[in-house]
Amino acid sequence: xxxxxxxxxxxxxxxxxxxxxxxxxxxxxxxxxxxxxxxxxxxxxxxxxxxxxxxxxxxxxxxxxxxxxxxxxxxxxxxxxxxxxxxxxxxxxxxxxxxxxxxxxxxxxxxxxxxxxxxxxxxxxxxxxxxxxxxxxxxxxxxxxxxxxxxxxxxxxxxxxxxxxxxxxxxxxxxx
Amino acid sequence: xxxxxxxxxxxxxxxxxxxxxxxxxxxxxxxxxxxxxxxxxxxxxxxxxxxxxxxxxxxxxxxxxxxxxxxxxxxxxxxxxxxxxxxxxxxxxxxxxxxxxxxxxxxxxxxxxxxxxxxxxxxxxxxxxxxxxxxxxxxxxxxxxxxxxxxxxxx
Numbered sequence: 150x151x152x153x154x155x156x157x158x159x160x161x162x163x164x165x166x167x168x169x170x171x172x173x174x175x176x177x178x179x180x181x182x183x184x185x186x187x188x189x190x191x192x193x194x195x196x197x198x199x200x201x202x203x204x205x206x207x208x209x210x211x212x213x214x215x216x217x218x219x220x221x222x223x224x225x226x227x228x229x230x231x232x233x234x235x236x237x238x239x240x241x242x243x244x245x246x247x248x249x250x251x252x253x254x255x256x257x258x259x260x261x262x263x264x265x266x267x268x269x270x271x272x273x274x275x276x277x278x279x280x281x282x283x284x285x286x287x288x289x290x291x292x293x294x295x296x297x298x299x300x301x302x303x304x305x306x307x308x309x310x311x312x313x314x315x316x317x318x319x320x321x322x323x324x325x
Numbered sequence: 326x327x328x329x330x331x332x333x334x335x336x337x338x339x340x341x342x343x344x345x346x347x348x349x350x351x352x353x354x355x356x357x358x359x360x361x362x363x364x365x366x367x368x369x370x371x372x373x374x375x376x377x378x379x380x381x382x383x384x385x386x387x388x389x390x391x392x393x394x395x396x397x398x399x400x401x402x403x404x405x406x407x408x409x410x411x412x413x414x415x416x417x418x419x420x421x422x423x424x425x426x427x428x429x430x431x432x433x434x435x436x437x438x439x440x441x442x443x444x445x446x447x448x449x450x451x452x453x454x455x456x457x458x459x460x461x462x463x464x465x466x467x468x469x470x471x472x473x474x475x476x477x478x479x480x
Binding site: 173212213215216220221241244245295298301302304310311313314316317318320324325 | 380407414416425450451472473
């Protein structure tokens, strides 16, 4: 194989490592996005029997955001198989016990035999401390879906003061 | 709150006016800021209305008959904390309509957006004194991040 062909072969078939910052992202929207990278669906050489999935490292999984009151109301069901083995776990309860466990990605995939192997290629970390040998492989960052909001106390004071004001207080108003 | 503190400072620094009351009964006598306390042979205590710190940065209203938010034509989201904090008191409560000067529809919308921002923990410094200033210290499900969909506001 010529040098150019060798490089082209390597570039097409190599397994790429991506990194994704899950802070303030909806896990279900992120799952739809990450599923494509994990299964290799974005590649022109994709085929279900062609092992072309990529690795994805998810960081800050402890900071994921759910809409409205879903933290309180979403439940995950698990049955051990034994009688009386049914458990309903609330989303916040599950997240506080294990922030790396996000059932969204697993549930978004088709329930075939490949699913377990594809999930092995997903690495989730609760904060940004990732082992160095894993980060050394990473060559792409996946763009976030939702913009990250900024807290009011993280803005510099000068910027808050100089921001264009929509309304002004009335003349006889006592500022509390 | 700041008014009481200023008047208490005056009482402490001089014993010339012992009969001065720190609380004023008449709301019309409530001056915005107590300013100049010039020392020397004569003690002059003045009450002056300072210009509002917001005046130089006010947005020009191109349609004066309409409320400021409608006139600006902005699509304000619950994450636009810099805009929403203008309608909020220092303890996190929303200002009434007679103070903000918005139309009924926008007042309700801003109120709902401020509620969303507070629940999401994006304005932790505009909270009452007894609250956790850090959203991470809240109880159970409230400590986790939340976001809201603005299209669910009905007004």
